[in-house]
Structures are given as structure tokens and as C-alpha cells.
Amino acid sequence: MMLTRRNALALGAGAAFSTGMPWLSTARAADAVTFAPKPGAWRTFELTTTVEIKAAAGPTQVWVPVPGFAADDWMRPGETTWTASGGTVALREGAPGKAALVHAKWDAGATPSVVVTSRFATRDRSVATDAKGTAASLPAEQRKLYTSASELMPLDGIVKKTSDTIVAGATSDVEKARRIYEWIVDNTFRNPKTAGCGTGDIASMLSTGNLSGKCADLNPLYVGLARAAGLPARDIYGLRVAPSAFGYKSLGANSAVVTKAQHCRAEVFLDGIGWVPVDPADVRKVVLEEPPGNLSLSNAKVVAARKALFGAWETNWVAYNDARDIDLPDSKGPSVPFLMYPQGETADGRMDSLDPDSFKYSISVREIKA
Amino acid sequence: MLAALLPWRSFGRRALVCILLLVILAHAAERASLAEEWRPKALPALTLDTLDKHTTDLSDAARSVTLVHFFATWCEPCRDELSQLDVLAKRYARRPLLILAIDVAEPPSRIRRFVATRPVRFPILLDADRSAMKAWGVDAFPTTFVLGRGPCPLWRLAGAHDWLTPASLARLGAALAAAESEAFQTPSQHCSSSGDQS
Numbered sequence: 001m002m003l004t005r006r007n008a009l010a011l012g013a014g015a016a017f018s019t020g021m022p023w024l025s026t027a028r029a030a031d032a033v034t035f036a037p038k039p040g041a042w043r044t045f046e047l048t049t050t051v052e053i054k055a056a057a058g059p060t061q062v063w064v065p066v067p068g069f070a071a072d073d074w075m076r077p078g079e080t081t082w083t084a085s086g087g088t089v090a091l092r093e094g095a096p097g098k099a100a101l102v103h104a105k106w107d108a109g110a111t112p113s114v115v116v117t118s119r120f121a122t123r124d125r126s127v128a129t130d131a132k133g134t135a136a137s138l139p140a141e142q143r144k145l146y147t148s149a150s151e152l153m154p155l156d157g158i159v160k161k162t163s164d165t166i167v168a169g170a171t172s173d174v175e176k177a178r179r180i181y182e183w184i185v186d187n188t189f190r191n192p193k194t195a196g197c198g199t200g201d202i203a204s205m206l207s208t209g210n211l212s213g214k215c216a217d218l219n220p221l222y223v224g225l226a227r228a229a230g231l232p233a234r235d236i237y238g239l240r241v242a243p244s245a246f247g248y249k250s251l252g253a254n255s256a257v258v259t260k261a262q263h264c265r266a267e268v269f270l271d272g273i274g275w276v277p278v279d280p281a282d283v284r285k286v287v288l289e290e291p292p293g294n295l296s297l298s299n300a301k302v303v304a305a306r307k308a309l310f311g312a313w314e315t316n317w318v319a320y321n322d323a324r325d326i327d328l329p330d331s332k333g334p335s336v337p338f339l340m341y342p343q344g345e346t347a348d349g350r351m352d353s354l355d356p357d358s359f360k361y362s363i364s365v366r367e368i369k370a
Numbered sequence: 371m372l373a374a375l376l377p378w379r380s381f382g383r384r385a386l387v388c389i390l391l392l393v394i395l396a397h398a399a400e401r402a403s404l405a406e407e408w409r410p411k412a413l414p415a416l417t418l419d420t421l422d423k424h425t426t427d428l429s430d431a432a433r434s435v436t437l438v439h440f441f442a443t444w445c446e447p448c449r450d451e452l453s454q455l456d457v458l459a460k461r462y463a464r465r466p467l468l469i470l471a472i473d474v475a476e477p478p479s480r481i482r483r484f485v486a487t488r489p490v491r492f493p494i495l496l497d498a499d500r501s502a503m504k505a506w507g508v509d510a511f512p513t514t515f516v517l518g519r520g521p522c523p524l525w526r527l528a529g530a531h532d533w534l535t536p537a538s539l540a541r542l543g544a545a546l547a548a549a550e551s552e553a554f555q556t557p558s559q560h561c562s563s564s565g566d567q568s
Contacts, residue, residue, distance in 0.1 A: 151500070157509070195444045199475075207510035208529050210447070334475065334499035350498075352480040359479075 035246045035304040037124035037314040039073065044121045044368040045241050047258075047318060051104075051342055052113040052360040058347025060112045061105050063328045065339045066091070067120040068100025069236060069319035071275070078119035085113045092329050099323035099339050105330065108347075119368065122319075126312040127276045129174050135274035138232055146232035146269065150324040152199065152337045153220060155228045158206045163228035173231055177268045177276065180225045181310045184280035185297070187211055188218050190288040196354040197262050200235075200337055216338065218281035219266040232269035234322045237340040239263065241365045242316035248305065250289035251282055252316050259356050259363045262340045263317055277313040408515060408526035414505040418472065418495040421481055426470065426495055431521035434468040435545045438515040440503060442474050443484040445511040447530035452490055454533040458542070459491040465546050466519075472497050474511070516542075519549040 049064050067077040080102065082089050087106035094101050106112040138146070149155040166183045167176040191212035198217035202224045205211055211221075219235050226233035240261040244252035253261045265282075267275045286305045287295050295302050320340060327335045328343060333350040336343065342361045344351035351359040416438065417427040428436065439455060441448035455469055469492035473481050481494060497503055506515065509528075516525040524545065532538060 191446075193446065199442070199444060201511075204510045208447075337475075348478070350477040352477045352483075355480065355483075 033300040033304040035248065035301070035308045035314075036126075037246075037308060037312045038126045039123055042076070042121045042123045043242070044078075044119060044370075045318065045365055046368055047118045047120070047239070047241065047363065047365050049116045049342060049363045050113070050361060051116075051344065053344060053346070053351075054111070054360065056106065056108075056110065056112050056346050058108045059106065060110065061103070061328075061330060061345045062112065062114055063094065063331075063339070063343040064102040064104075064114070064116045065237070065320040065342070066100050066102055066116060066118045067238075067318050068093075068098070068321050069238075071319075074123055074125045074313075074315055075319050076121040078121065080116065080118040082114055082116045084115070086110055087112060087114075089114060094321075094326035094328055094336075094339055095323040099321040099326050101328075101339065103329050120318050122315045122317070124313065124315050125277050127273060129178070129270065129273060129276055129311045133273045135272055137271060138269050143232050143269075146234050147227050147230065149227075150337070151335070152201045152203070153224045153227070153324065154203050155224065157203065159203055159224050160228045162206055163225040166225060167229045173270050174273075176229050177226060177231055177270060177278070178310055180222055180229065181278050181280050183225070184218060184222050185283045185306055188213070188221065188280070188284060190214060190218070190281070190284040192288065197264055197340065215262075215264040215281040215285075216340070218284060219264050219279065222266045222268075222278060222280055226266075226268050233266060235264050235266050235324075235338070236319045236322045237262070237264050237338050238317050238319040239340075239363065239365075240317050242367065244314055244316060246314065248286065248301070249291060250285050251305070251314065253365065256364050256366060257362065258365050259361065261363075264338070264340060265313065265317070265319075276311055277309075278311070279309040279313060283309055406526050406528070408523045410523055413517070413521065413523055414502075414507075416470070416502060416505075418497060418502060421473075421478060421485070421494040421496060424493075426493055428517075428521055431468055431517055433519055433549065434466040434521075435519070435542070435549050436468040436470065436517040436521055438506070438517065439469065439471045439512060440474055440497070440506070440508045440514070441471060441512045443476055443480060448512045449488065451512050451514075451530060451533070452488060455492065456490045458533055462542075462546065463491075466549050467542075467546060468492075470495055472502055474503050474508075475500050516545065518545055 047067070051062050051064060053060055066080045069075055070077055080091055082102055084104055087104050087110060089102060089104040092101055092103045093099055102114070102116045104112070104114045166179050170176040170179055188211040191214065194212070194214045194217065197215045198213040200216045200220040202221045205213065205217060205221060223233040223235045239258055240253040240263050241258060242252060243254050265277065265279050267277055269275050283302065283306045286302050287297065290301050324338055325335050326339050331345055333345055341353035343353050344359050353359060356362065417425060420426050437455065441452060452471065455471065458467065459469055471490065471492055472495045474497045478496060485494060512530060514527045514531060515523065516527070518524045
């Protein structure tokens, strides 16, 4: 058989299935390494985003994502305030009921700047997936939303085909969700050259066989494959705000300046269990970046992270929103596939949100101790 | 003994070289085969602004061989391929080759920074809202459509393509020759014979 990209993909999936869950065989070695987030005390943080546009061409607009995602057991968004150099500023939504953002507008001739401050509280998560629970079922409207396609997340064609291959023979939703997780970990890799967090163009990834990227590629790939398997799933966009308490340098914000610490995660909804946190992209981040770097999948730190990140998150991270295909209020430009970076627009068009040095913005964080 | 073996070793070396050549030719043939014949019911529309704020469409494609190339700056294979397309633009500067490189869904400032370090001799068109990408059925980057004179659809190349292989150059050269041979005729309203150029 000629080895093509596509059947290499299928072989990769087959290999993962034939060995079951490869991390199990080395789980004992991981006992020496601890990565086991559990719900504990809530931590409160204050996030400050500063945007300045030095040479604005004509009327200028800025959209700053703020914490708007709420979950009773792990995420409590708090008050958002701002100061601005004139203009008009308002707290708005980029999508109905979702994607909270601060929208600032200035007329031509202004020197636009805005400082947005938000508070939020968060705590670690751990959800048992090995026992049938009694969690409430997902309302029909939400089930429909979280099993639907989006602009960059088609659920037919190669996405459906790949998902079907991965979950073939699975006898439960938990098994399907875990198989997809293991497949992502086994078959993708983090690409340090990917700009920002990636684009999330999952059909392109599967079509080209280039399964590399960063969190906004790999975790939406999980979400797309899960949705294609009929499982409600969502990607949640946010920012790392604190170091990892488990000593993982690659999985934390190790400075008060978090301008480039954006991180996207994923959840899958399992009947009886509820929303389950997953983060296969962070397993691949540990592989690539955890010192000394380029770790093998059998490395104890990787094994421990892989074991934990299906069902648990260390929530040294703030959730902004889970929205996709967002029309920025009053923008003349196209919708954005997700909102994790500040966005700006002048008469010259949309500014480059991945270039915080030319589109001047900075983000800092501090923990509020009781 | 050693001398007796030498002819055999020489034969073996020649055989090895032959096998390697066959592998390389097979690989080249496989690469060339990535160019699928493309016969849509109707040529998709294409009217986009360029990075230089001009509006461009396919009106200049009537008497040319046109490469409609979809890319993004974040796509690593696209970077090499843009460089190769620039080599083609230089090589065929005096022949009827039109290259339209379409960046998909990226801010102009990012593209300007990109082409500042990798200048190209053809226009960059902006598909800010992915409408052209959808109209042309693109689902992976890079993807290139080759149009013959008319413009008539010829081939669709999904994924990275090596434009500088002898097979690719020969194919493009044949299409250019076909376009040139008809250059002083009225462009055909029908594309049924365009496949002859392949």
C-alpha cells in the first residue's frame, strides 16, 4: 500500500486503537510526577488590558475581550471597568449572550487609548468520567448549538470521516470522547512557528494532513471531531494568569505580564456527567516545551499531564468566552472566528491582533489576596 | 577475487542508481498527479481588492494562463510555494502568465509585513471574509487553480505543489504555448477543448 498523508492519518488512528491507551502502561512511572488538579479554594484575579493606537488613520474602534464565561463550579466573572482618552466606551457582546467585550470608538483626529480592568474568580476542576453521574441533561437549544458547525469547523466531509474512523466501535459517549482525546495527543503536534494560538481551520488541517498548530488549532480539532461524533463540545477562549502549582513551566503564566499568554481549551458534554474539561493541546505543549523540551510521550511529566487533562484543568487561566464566528459590534470588517485577542480597526482596515507591538496593547494580571 | 567482484559491484551500483532514478521519477509523477483536472459547471466569480487597494478580477485572464493561488501567511507550505510562484513570474515575464495570489482572512498589515520580507512580483488579493475561498471550494492551503486562455478551467492543485519540477514546468510550458498559439484569436466562449492543453 502506498503511504499517503491520508492513510498515514488512518494508520495513526489504528495504531492508537490497537494499543488501547498507551499512557496506561507508563502510568506507574508518572506517579512520581504530580499533575492532579482538584477543586479547591477560589482565587481572585484582576486583569488589566491597555490599548494605545499612536497613529490612528481616521475613525478608530477597539474591542477588548473580557471575562464573560460563567460556570458555577469553576468560573465567576466579576466587575469590568475602564478609562479612556475620550471617545465612547461600552460593555457589549460580540454574540448574543456570549463574548463579552469592551467596545471603544473614537472620531478621526483622536489619540485613542483605553485601559480595561476586569476581576474574576476561578478554581481548579476535576470531573470523574468513570462513573455514571446524575448531572442535568443539556437543554435542547444548547445541545443544538454545541453540535453545530461553524465557519472554520465544518462537521461533514473529512471531519466527519475522520471522526467516524476514530470512534468506530466505541460503545459509550465517554469512550468516544476519550478516543478523540487520545487521537489528538497521538497524531498532532505543537508547532512553535504557528502565529499566535493558530487559526482553528480544522478542515484544512485534516485535508492537508498537516496536524500541527497551537491551542486554537488542536483543541478546536477536538471539538470538531467530537461534534461530528454527535457529542456536544465547545472551545473556550481565555488567558493563562498564574504559574502552574504543579511545577509545569509550560502550563502557566510565569510573569505578571500576560500579553501573549492566550490559551484556548475544550469541553465535551457527557450525559449524566455534565461538561468535562479536556485539553489535549496542553499535553502537546508539555511534550514540546516542558524543560528540557521535546519530551517523549512516555516521559513521566507528559504521562501525568495526559492522564489528568481528560477530565481536569488546572484553572490558572481565565475564560473569556466560548463564542465562534463573532461579528464585532459596528465593525466594517469580517467576523472573527474567535475572540481571544484585542481587536482594532481604523480607516486602513482591521489591525493585526497578533502583533501587540505595532497594534499597541499589553495585558497584566495580579492576584487579589483576601 | 576482489577483481572478479568488481564488475558485479559496478553493475550493482548502476542498478542502485537506476532504482533511485525510478523512485525519484515515480515521486515526480506522483507530485504531478496532484494536479487534478478541474471542470466546474461555471467558473467561479472573482473580484477582490488588492493589497494596494485596487480592484482586480479575471478580465486580464482572457488571453493568459492564470494561476489563482489561495494562501495564508500562517501556512508554512504556502511560504515556499509563493517563492516558487515568484520564480515562475520572473521566468515567464515575457509570456502570458498571470498569477493572482489570494490571501484568506488576514489583516492587511500582517500581509504587508509578510511581503516586505518575501517580495513577490504579482498582486496579492484580499479575501477578508473568505467569500472567494468558499466560491472556489477551497478547503486547504495552499490551493491553486490553473486557468487556460478564455479563461477556461484546467487544473486544481490542492495542497503544496512543487512548481519547479521538470514535469510541472513542462505542463505549464505547454499551457503557455497553447495560449500563445491562440493569442491573436478571439477568446473562445467555450472551454470544452481546454483539456487539450493538459
